Amino acid sequence: MKIGIYYFTRTGNCKRIAEKIGEKLNLEVFPIKDDVDWTGFKAYFKFQSYAKGKKKMEITYHDTDKFDRFILVSPVWGSRMPPTVKLFLENIPMEKVDMVVSSKMDKMRGIEDANRIVHIKQYSSGEDEKIEEYIKTFA
Numbered sequence: 423m424k425i426g427i428y429y430f431t432r433t434g435n436c437k438r439i440a441e442k443i444g445e446k447l448n449l450e451v452f453p454i455k456d457d458v459d460w461t462g463f464k465a466y467f468k469f470q471s472y473a474k475g476k477k478k479m480e481i482t483y484h485d486t487d488k489f490d491r492f493i494l495v496s497p498v499w500g501s502r503m504p505p506t507v508k509l510f511l512e513n514i515p516m517e518k519v520d521m522v523v524s525s526k527m528d529k530m531r532g533i534e535d536a537n538r539i540v541h542i543k544q545y546s547s548g549e550d551e552k553i554e555e556y557i558k559t560f561a
């Protein structure tokens with residue numbers, strides 16, 4: 423089984439979580455990048471136009487072909503996945519994906535088909551414990 427760890431981040435939480443998982447599983451970690459400026463408060467207004475398909479974006483990421491399973495670390499945006507992550511998943515079946523989700527307090531909706539779902543919420547404690555618990559599923 424070849425596992426690819428990918429993450430999308432705006433403020434660094436998903437990068438940190440992905441790197442912790444990568445370190446524990448001894449696997450490389452790859453960013454998913456887009457061509458949108460998400461800095462500042464405007465991101466909260468902007469993302470809906472991309473989510474609804476009114477605006478188009480380009481994304482770039484390390485080739486996924488050699489992987490047969492994925493760990494995808496993503497923030498929650500408006501209770502769902504950011505449009506960047508949605509685009510990344512267009513060519514990957516959800517049953518091959520473990521979704522590791524970072525949010526302030528909400529769960530991510532629309533990912534019920536994922537192989538595994540891990541929610542890490544800032545308003546509850548225990549990021550490291552959640553990661554540890556998840557890593558145990560690989561033993």
Ligand SMILES: Cc1cc2nc3c(=O)[nH]c(=O)nc-3n(C[C@H](O)[C@H](O)[C@H](O)COP(=O)(O)O)c2cc1C
Nearest residue numbers: 431432433434435436497498500501525526527528
């Ligand atoms: C546009 C936007 C929408 C968000 N919507 C939610 C939400 O609906 N529920 C929630 O709990 N957190 C929400 N958040 C908070 C992020 O999910 C949270 O801060 C996450 O840890 C950010 O990860 P990052 O640092 O990797 O970008 C939102 C953040 C942004 C920028």
